[in-house]
Amino acid sequence: MIESCDQFFVLLQHWLVSFLPASWHPAAGVLLSVVAIASLFPALFALTTVFERKGLARIQNRIGPNRVGPFGLLQPIADGIKSLTKEDIVPLSADAAVHFLAPVLLVITVFMGFAVLPMGRNMLLVDMDAGLLVYSVVAASP
Numbered sequence: 001m002i003e004s005c006d007q008f009f010v011l012l013q014h015w016l017v018s019f020l021p022a023s024w025h026p027a028a029g030v031l032l033s034v035v036a037i038a039s040l041f042p043a044l045f046a047l048t049t050v051f052e053r054k055g056l057a058r059i060q061n062r063i064g065p066n067r068v069g070p071f072g073l074l075q076p077i078a079d080g081i082k083s084l085t086k087e088d089i090v091p092l093s094a095d096a097a098v099h100f101l102a103p104v105l106l107v108i109t110v111f112m113g114f115a116v117l118p119m120g121r122n123m124l125l126v127d128m129d130a131g132l133l134v135y136s137v138v139a140a141s142p
Contacts, residue, residue, distance in 0.1 A: 009036070010122045033125050037114075046076030113138040 013036075017028045050065065050073060057064030065072035090099045116131035118124040128134060 007122065030125060034111075037125075046080075049076055049079075109138060 013029055013032050016032060017025050020028050053075070054064040054072070065075040068074040068078045088100075090096050113135055115125040116128055116134050124131075
């Protein structure tokens with residue numbers, strides 16, 4: 001039992017994907033992994049942000065985030081909505097498409113690098129024989 005604890009997420013993914021047709025298994029497995037990774041890290045970041053704000057408020061002898069949700073736990077969601085609804089000011093001399101696509105391409109490049117890195121035993125997004133080569137190429141791209 002102890003040996004399979006590190007395989008909990010792998011077994012959970014296989015179980016969830018088993019409800020789909022066999023031809024969908026590879027794509028569904030990758031999609032499920034992407035959703036899990038893309039939701040876990042922002043959730044952890046939001047939680048540490050709340051703890052940081054609570055700690056800073058305690059140090060500064062003031063009330064921390066406590067207006068949004070119980071104990072201020074929904075404050076990161078409010079901050080995210082605020083960030084997403086802010087006006088994006090594009091300089092007049094800039095190309096609007098490039099201004100929008102530059103950060104998107106940066107994030108895609110980072111995710112491509114992480115796609116071939118194993119996160120644990122049997123835990124990788126894309127299983128490739130040339131994974132190290134792909135990682136080197138993506139990491140070396142400007």
